[in-house]
Amino acid sequence: MAYWSHKFRPSITRVAPSAPPLEFHAGSRGRRGRCSSSVSRFEQRRSAVSTRGSTRGVVYVHSSPSAVCPHVEWALSGVVGYRVNLRWTEQPAAPGQLRAECAWEAAPGTGAKLAAALKAWPMLRFEVTEEPSRGVDGERLCYVPGLGLWHGRTSANGDTVVGEDQLRSLVAASGSSEAVAHKVDExxxxxxxxxxxxxxxAGDGAPVAWLHRVG
Structure with a gap:
């Protein structure tokens, strides 16, 4: 199937696989997993495909009121089935609000579940990524107050993928090159x-919590 792809994605922090059960723990890191406008800073750190019946991803909570932070942790805990404790830091882009990140490894489809759980708190700004797994596309989900939730499929190298049918429909519904460009951006x-x-x-260099397998 033909598709159109777009390479403008945050990199994903890897989590090394081992054995269950799952849990979060705090950790520190430098620039891995950071988002930036520069292509070089967007260099992908993904494995091509997860092959053990699981996949990986990252939850970026870009901004949250301090009073909502415990609810964010409870929401994530409800998806993974274990207590989640994130390391929150100040968000300079939104004074008075906090940010946190967590990498995860779980069954395919977990990314959408995590996003759905966080969407219950409409004042949050967040992104959730999921790497491709065997027979399943990767995805990225973003939420911004006032814009709502955006969802896109991603390829093994992190490009956003637009399917052939969707692309044909987009072009057919647009009456000019400017309209096509607007629809593509959308x-x-x-x-x-x-x-x-x-x-x-603003989150560059902040600590990340890791969802990993122990035992």
Missing amino acids: VLGGAWDEALEPFRY
Whole structure:
């Protein structure tokens, strides 16, 4: 099937697989998993395909009121089935609000479940990524107050993928080259990327919690 792809994605922090059960723990890291406008800083750190019946991803909570932070942890805990404790830091792009990140490894489809759980708190700004797994596309989900939730499929190298039928429909519904460009930007989540970019920069170098397998 033909598709159109767009390479403008946050990199994903890897989590090394081992054995169950799952849990979160705090850790520190440098620039791995950071988001930036520069292509070089967007260098992908993904494995091509997860082959053990699971996949990986990252939850970026770009901004949250301090009073909502415990609810964010409870929401994530409800999806993974274990207590989640995130390391929250100040979000300079939104004074008075906090940010956190967590990498995860779980069954395919977990990314959408995590996003659905966080969407219950409409004041949050967040992104959830999921790597491709055997027979399953990767995905990225972004939420911004006022814009709502954007969802896009991603390939093994992190490109956003637009399917053939969707692309044909997009072109057919657009009466000019300007309209096509506008629709393409909409499908690729351009408004969400623009809104979230200051928050990605502001989180550079912040600590990340890891969802990993122990035991």
